[in-house]
Every structure is written in C-alpha cells, then in structure tokens.
Amino acid sequence: xxxxxxxxxxxxxxxxxxxxxxxxxxxxxxxxxxxxxxxxxxxxxxxxxxxxxxxxxxxxxxxxxxxxxxxxxxxxxxxxxxxxxxxxxxxxxxxxxxxxxxxxxxxxxxxxxxxxxxxxxxxxxxxxxxxxxxxxxxxxxxxxxxxxxxxxxxxxxxxxxxxxxxxxxxxxxxxxxxxxxxxxxxxxxxxxxxxxxxxxxxxxxxxxxxxxxxxxxxxxxxxxxxxxxxxxxxxxxxxxxxxxxxxxxxxxxxxxxxxxxxxxxxxxxxxxxxxxxxxxxxxxxxxxxxxxxxxxxxxxxxxxxxxxxxxxxxxxxxxxxxxxxxxxxxx
Amino acid sequence: xxxxxxxxxxxxxxxxxxxxxxxxxxxxxxxxxxxxxxxxxxxxxxxxxxxxxxxxxxxxxxxxxxxxxxxxxxxxxxxxxxxxxxxxxxxxxxxxxxxxxxxxxxxxxxxxxxxxxxxxxxxxxxxxxxxxxxxxxxxxxxxxxxxxxxxxxxxxxxxxxxxxxxxxxxxxxxxxxxxxxxxxxxxxxxxxxxxxxxxxxxxxxxxxxxxxxxxxxxxxxxxxxxxxxxxxxxxxxxxxxxxxxxxxxxxxxxxxxxxxxxxxxxxxxxxxxxxxxxxxxxxxxxxxxxxxxxxxxxxxxxxxxxxxxxxxxxxxxxxxxxxxxxxxxxx
Numbered sequence: 001x002x003x004x005x006x007x008x009x010x011x012x013x014x015x016x017x018x019x020x021x022x023x024x025x026x027x028x029x030x031x032x033x034x035x036x037x038x039x040x041x042x043x044x045x046x047x048x049x050x051x052x053x054x055x056x057x058x059x060x061x062x063x064x065x066x067x068x069x070x071x072x073x074x075x076x077x078x079x080x081x082x083x084x085x086x087x088x089x090x091x092x093x094x095x096x097x098x099x100x101x102x103x104x105x106x107x108x109x110x111x112x113x114x115x116x117x118x119x120x121x122x123x124x125x126x127x128x129x130x131x132x133x134x135x136x137x138x139x140x141x142x143x144x145x146x147x148x149x150x151x152x153x154x155x156x157x158x159x160x161x162x163x164x165x166x167x168x169x170x171x172x173x174x175x176x177x178x179x180x181x182x183x184x185x186x187x188x189x190x191x192x193x194x195x196x197x198x199x200x201x202x203x204x205x206x207x208x209x210x211x212x213x214x215x216x217x218x219x220x221x222x223x224x225x226x227x228x229x230x231x232x233x234x235x236x237x238x239x240x241x242x243x244x245x246x247x248x249x250x251x252x253x254x255x256x257x258x259x260x261x262x263x264x265x266x267x268x269x270x271x272x273x274x275x276x277x278x279x280x281x282x283x284x285x286x287x288x289x290x291x292x293x294x295x296x297x298x299x300x301x302x303x304x305x306x307x308x309x310x311x312x313x314x315x316x317x318x319x320x321x322x323x324x325x326x327x328x329x330x331x
Numbered sequence: 332x333x334x335x336x337x338x339x340x341x342x343x344x345x346x347x348x349x350x351x352x353x354x355x356x357x358x359x360x361x362x363x364x365x366x367x368x369x370x371x372x373x374x375x376x377x378x379x380x381x382x383x384x385x386x387x388x389x390x391x392x393x394x395x396x397x398x399x400x401x402x403x404x405x406x407x408x409x410x411x412x413x414x415x416x417x418x419x420x421x422x423x424x425x426x427x428x429x430x431x432x433x434x435x436x437x438x439x440x441x442x443x444x445x446x447x448x449x450x451x452x453x454x455x456x457x458x459x460x461x462x463x464x465x466x467x468x469x470x471x472x473x474x475x476x477x478x479x480x481x482x483x484x485x486x487x488x489x490x491x492x493x494x495x496x497x498x499x500x501x502x503x504x505x506x507x508x509x510x511x512x513x514x515x516x517x518x519x520x521x522x523x524x525x526x527x528x529x530x531x532x533x534x535x536x537x538x539x540x541x542x543x544x545x546x547x548x549x550x551x552x553x554x555x556x557x558x559x560x561x562x563x564x565x566x567x568x569x570x571x572x573x574x575x576x577x578x579x580x581x582x583x584x585x586x587x588x589x590x591x592x593x594x595x596x597x598x599x600x601x602x603x604x605x606x607x608x609x610x611x612x613x614x615x616x617x618x619x620x621x622x623x624x625x626x627x628x629x630x631x632x633x634x635x636x637x638x639x640x641x642x643x644x645x646x647x648x649x650x651x652x653x654x655x656x657x658x659x660x661x662x
Contacts, residue, residue, distance in 0.1 A: 098451060098452070115492075118489060118492055120451060125486060125489070127455070128482040129478070134474070135475040135478055140466045147461075147465075150455070154452050154453075157452040158449060
C-alpha cells in the first residue's frame with residue numbers, strides 16, 4: 001500500500017473536539033513508548049515503523065467512532081487505537097518484505113535497512129504487541145474484531161500474490177482484494193471505537209463498520225490512482241510500482257477496457273521503471289484515472305450515507321471529513 | 332526449531348484420561364476444519380502446516396494443565412489448545428522463511444513449496460486465526476497470555492538473528508533466547524489451561540507456568556542436541572543445520588570450552604553440509620552433548636518440582652510424562 005502525505009489529522013482532531021485531540025496525543029505517546037521498550041535492536045526498527053509518522057487515520061477513526069464516552073473508558077479506547085495502528089504497522093513491515101520495497105514514508109524500510117529476516121520478525125512482534133495491548137483493556141468482542149481483520153489482511157495479501165501479473169483480474173475481484181487488504185482494518189477501527197463506547201450489540205457498531213468499509217475502499221482506490229500519477233516526491237515511491245510488482249489495480253483494469261494497446265499488454269513485460277512510467281502515461285491518457293477517482297468518490301458518498309442519523313453533529317462532521325479526506329489527497 | 336518424531340501423545344493422553352483424549356481429538360478436528368476453510372490456495376499450505384501432524388505437545392499441555400473442568404468449559408479449552416497450536420504453526424512457517432528451510436516434518440515447507448511470500452502471509456494468517464479462535468471463548472487474561480508469548484517468540488527470533496555466527500554467545504544468553512523462542516509458548520500453554528479451568532488468580536496458574544517454562548527449556552536444549560546428532564531420517568533434516576544457519580547452541584558453546592580447535596573456529600567458515608558434519612563430530616567427541624543432555628534433564632527435574640502438591644495423581648503423572656518425554660526422544 002502506498003503511504004502518502006498525512007491527511008491533516010490535526011485539523012480533523014480539532015473538528016472532533018479537544019477530547020479526541022487529547023486521546024490522539026496519548027496514542028502517539030503510547031506508540032513511542034512501545035517502540036522504545038522493544039529492546040535496543042528491535043527498538044530502532046520498530047521506532048522507525050510505528051513512531052515515525054503515518055497518518056494515524058485508523059486510530060483517529062477508533063477515537064471518533066467511539067463518540068462521547070465516560071472518562072474511565074478512555075484508557076481502553078487508547079489501547080484499541082494503539083492496537084489497530086500496531087496491526088497496520090505490522091502489515092506495512094511485512095508488505096515491504098513481500099514487495100522488496102526500499103522506501104516507506106520517505107525512510108528506508110525495515111526490510112531494506114535490516115534485512116528481510118529482521119523485518120519479518122519485527123512485523124510479527126508488532127502484531128503480537130497489538131493483541132497484548134488490546135487484551136489489557138479490551139473485551140473478547142474487540143479481540144475478535146481485530147483478529148478477524150488481521151486474518152483478512154493476510155488473506156488479501158495471499159490473494160494479491162495469487163493474482164500477480166494476471167491481466168484478467170476483474171473489477172469485482174479487485175474490490176474483493178481491496179476489501180480484505182484495506183477495508184477490513186478500517187471497518188475494525190470503527191467497530192473497535194463503537195464497541196469501546198457502547199459494548200456489544202449497539203446499532204452504531206454495524207453502521208459505523210459499514211462506514212469504515214466504504215472509507216477503506218475509497219482509500220485503497222485512491223492509493224492505486226496515486227501509484228499511477230505520483231508525484232514520487234510526495235508518495236515516497238516512483239510511479240508504476242504496482243505495475244512492476246504485478247499488482248493489477250483499478251486504473252489498469254479500466255484502462256485495458258479503453259485502450260487496445262494496454263489490453264494486449266502482458267504485465268510481465270513491464271520490468272523497468274522507465275517502461276512502467278510509459279504504461280502509467282497510457283493509463284492516464286485513457287481516462288481510467290478519472291473513472292477510478294469517481295469510483296472512490298462513490299465509496300465516499302456510500303460511507304457518508306451509512307452514518308446513523310442519531311450521531312451528534314460534531315462526530316458526524318468529523319467522520320465526513322475523514323471520508324472526504326481520503327480521496328482529496330492531491331486532488 | 333527442529334521438529335522431531337512425535338512423542339507418544341496417544342499414550343500420554345491415555346494416562347491423562349479419556350476426557351483429555353476426547354478433547355485432543357476435538358482439537359485435531361478443529362485444526363483440520365480451520366485449514367480447510369482457509370480458501371483453496373491457502374488451504375493447501377495451511378493444511379500442510381497445521382493439519383499434517385506435529386506432536387500437539389502444546390495443546391496437550393493446555394488440556395492436561397486444565398485438569399478436571401465443568402463440561403461447559405470444554406469448548407473454551409479446545410479453543411485455547413487450538414490457538415496455541417496455531418501460534419506454534421505460524422512461527423514454524425515464518426522460521427522456515429528465515430532459515431530458508433526446505434523440509435519440515437519430512438514434507439516440503441510452505442516457503443519451499445510456494446515461495447517466501449506465500450509463506451510469510453500464511454504465517455500471518457495462522458497467527459491472526461489463533462487470536463480469532465481464542466477470542467471466541469477466551470478471557471482477556473488468556474489473550475494477554477498468548478499475545479505476550481507471541482511477542483516473546485518474535486523477540487527470540489530477532490535475538491537469534493542478532494547473535495548469528497557470534498561464537499561469544501554465553502550459556503546465559505543462549506538460555507535467554509531459548510526462553511523467548513520456545514519456553515514462553517510452553518508456559519503459555521500451561522497458563523491457558525490453568526486459566527480455562529480456574530479463572531484468574533489461582534495459584535496453579537503460576538506453578539503450572541513455571542512447569543511449562545522448564546519443560547520448554549528442556550525441549551529446546553534437546554532439540555539443539557538432536558541438531559548435532561541427527562539422525563536425519565528422523566529429525567527430518569541434516570545434522571548441523573544450526574551451524575550452517577549460524578545459530579550458536581548449547582552443545583557448540585560447551586564444546587568450545589572443551590576443544591581448543593572449536594574455540595578457534597569462526598562459525599562463518601562453516602558453509603557446507605560436509606564441514607558442518609565434521610564440526611558435529613568434534614562437538615560429539617568433546618563430551619558437550621552429554622553435558623547438554625544433563626542440562627536438559629536438570630530442567631525436567633526443575634519442572635517436576637514445580638508441580639503443585641495438590642494436583643491429583645493422574646494429572647501429575649501425565650505432566651511428569653510430558654516432562655520426561657521431551658528429553659527421552661532418541662535417548
């Protein structure tokens with residue numbers, strides 16, 4: 001997954017209110033603490049991964065989705081937000097092993113800096129820590145949500161490997177993969193927040209989960225657009241990385257429907273960054289990027305429509321801003 | 332970690348009683364079910380990993396440690412036993428990626444059969460499924476136990492990478508690594524069983540955890556002895572694999588204290604199976620294997636001494652047999 005410039009999380013937190021901003025600061029502090037207590041060797045890499053930025057979009061969703069809670073629920077909420085970010089961090093570290101990526105957030109990846117072996121174990125550690133963190137305050141329902149999202153992430157990764165370099169991947173299959181690889185963790189973030197606030201069985205859990213799913217799909221689609229358009233200095237990697245990895249994404253699928261030259265192309269023949277850049281230009285010329293952006297915007301609208309009527313104004317506004325934010329990057 | 336021929340789990344289960352045997356059969360069934368429901372691609376590999384044998388030593392410890400429980404606790408007990416085996420399976424799959432191992436339990440490893448990428452994601456999936464399984468019936472205390480053991484496993488793996496090819500590794504540091512890499516999951520198995528039976532705070536949890544730790548250390552020490560002695564047709568890999576990987580183990584550490592030729596050896600110069608076999612012969616000739624076996628037996632005695640007085644006879648006998656069993660392999 002491409003990691004692009006942060007949404008303006010500070011502004012979002014402002015809309016959500018001083019309480020969310022305060023909780024987000026506690027999340028940040030805890031992530032730093034966890035990475036510092038991981039031992040000297042690991043600490044360096046864990047810190048580089050989980051404490052070196054990132055949009056904190058998933059923790060923010062946890063905190064906003066929870067809405068107003070009793071002060072004694074705050075610790076559990078922070079734990080849930082930290083846990084979801086740790087799972088996200090674990091998948092980034094493992095993704096970079098799989099993709100042999102050298103840069104992440106403008107910094108060398110763990111895989112590049114310390115080798116694939118250390119990266120594999122570092123990802124495992126972050127993953128285990130996520131559940132340790134959640135178990136400190138979480139309910140069994142929360143552990144179930146996060147573990148099932150984590151299963152989905154791994155299944156999505158396997159699906160991506162299975163489909164690599166296969167130009168016949170359909171839009172439906174692409175969306176199914178996005179759901180597993182990305183949307184489920186957004187869903188989980190919203191559900192964890194809602195569960196922290198309300199316990200099990202509240203109607204908000206289902207509605208906010210559906211919201212998270214659509215936001216996650218929009219996020220992934222736009223991510224895949226950005227892989228074609230760049231700019232490299234902001235996405236932190238060269239355009240066309242997905243093409244070189246054999247990852248068939250929506251822009252490429254839609255472009256193949258529009259451009260016979262692309263339809264005839266064997267993805268395995270894209271082996272150099274220069275060739276990938278040429279294909280990116282063809283995808284852009286086909287109009288597929290515009291159509292992909294529209295699909296992302298449709299998901300944003302779907303997300304907003306899922307927000308329960310009874311949400312208070314500030315919470316609704318903050319969630320709508322998150323939804324808008326994931327597709328307005330570099331618009 | 333070497334996977335050697337099963338202990339006679341059937342015999343152990345007999346000693347523990349028909350109830351444990353019945354629960355173990357349910358664990359087996361659930362592991363098969365989970366690997367079959369993982370989707371066609373993954374299913375093949377997950378099945379090859381978690382449903383294709385293994386000693387089921389950790390599930391057995393969960394079940395025996397629990398002792399007599401109410402029938403309505405059985406489902407939670409089976410879940411805990413399955414979860415601990417899934418974590419174990421996940422680490423085996425990832426270990427095989429790190430070690431580039433080609434054989435496991437006499438079968439091709441996931442890494443060898445499907446590539447490192449698929450193996451990485453398969454391990455992640457097994458790991459996530461473990462927590463999903465546990466959350467279905469587990470308490471937050473159980474999730475905490477399993478997640479902290481999982482953190483320890485990853486930290487042990489990182490420690491092993493860090494110390495690779497370093498001949499100055501001390502016995503203490505070796506034991507610290509064994510504790511992280513192996514003993515903590517044995518501890519967790521015992522603790523999960525005790526927690527399933529008694530809830531939190533029972534004195535048995537601490538005593539059985541200490542028992543599990545010593546059994547785990549004994550297990551790992553003997554595993555490391557078997558890596559030197561073979562026989563390959565029973566351990567499923569050639570002797571000296573640890574030497575080739577740069578993993579400095581107790582037999583090598585003790586042999587270096589006894590044989591100046593080994594003390595002067597740079598482990599990085601051991602690059603062929605033939606050379607590794609020569610070094611194994613020198614280690615054997617030094618008497619270090621015997622001393623290592625004694626250290627393992629000391630751990631077994633320590634384990635037995637930790638068993639609470641109030642354990643009923645059948646349960647005590649079964650646990651003692653497990654402790655004896657881990658060091659009597661090929662004795």
